[in-house]
Amino acid sequence: MSIARKASDLFRLAQAIVRQPRLALSLLEAVPYSQRGFNFSRNWQQSDDESRFSYPTMPNRMQEFCDALVEGPGVWKWDHYLDIYNRHLQKFMDREVHVMEVGVYSGGGLRMLRNYFGEQSQLYGVDIEADCKCYANDHTKIFIGDQEDRSFWGDVRKQVPCLDVLIDDGGHEHEQQITTLEEMLPHLSPGGVFICEDIRGDLERFNAFAYGLTSSLSKMTPYQPDGIHTTAFQSNIASIHCYPYVTIIEKANAPIPRFVAPKRGTQWQPFLEGKLMKDLQ
Ligand SMILES: C[S@@+](CC[C@H](N)C(=O)[O-])C[C@H]1O[C@@H](n2cnc3c(N)ncnc32)[C@H](O)[C@@H]1O
Incomplete structure (x- = not known):
């Protein structure tokens, strides 16, 4: 890590402690538990067992497209993403869906998405390189700009009023990823899916940011x-999924105003009487 980056991180740390000392203390108190998680995963022993519940693999148009691709505009994806994407994106197939890919590169990713989502899909590509303009067509609009630039996203939002899926495969630096999420997650439609690719390395800053999000989903009032x-966040964000190198956030289909936990049934052991309600208060 460069000295400048270290100095900037330390400055941010000092700022964070001064601005929100109680939150900073709570995060500090969580350190031993994070360390436990690290140590647990590092000491994990390989198991060669296989599941007794293997199921037929779901057909995956994205996988089929990539398997068949031997020439033409290139796609550059980690193979294990394709199954994960199919799990979260298949509800949008063959429907009028608005999809954005940040990081167009050689245009193959956009072709793969069009093939996956079908003829009714409207695609948007974002790249910092003006050469990527050449991938614009009747169903694809290309925006040239820096994903770390908030005013760029302001312009994009004006031109893309409806967006259901965003895949961030751009510069992969944490400030770029966090800015893109902060600017675009609120803009995604209800039921929308936000994907951030290529979060790699121990103690990655985007993961630290995502911890703030996942922790907020557990908030109790x-x-x-x-x-x-x-909270407004719990009401609109249905789930956050962490996979190797990729984080996926699904927005709720409709606002969730309350969490309720009705006790169903008539027969209850006496030993928890009163305790559960006390835990909720
Ligand atoms: C890994 S490639 C994208 C691969 C492509 N999605 C695919 O499936 O083949 C990353 C792309 O992000 C673009 N990029 C890098 N930094 C960026 C930034 N700050 N804003 C927008 N795009 C950026 C690069 O120009 C490059 O085309």
């Missing part, structure tokens, strides 16, 4: 007679 009233 006092239990009300009609349940727990969700």
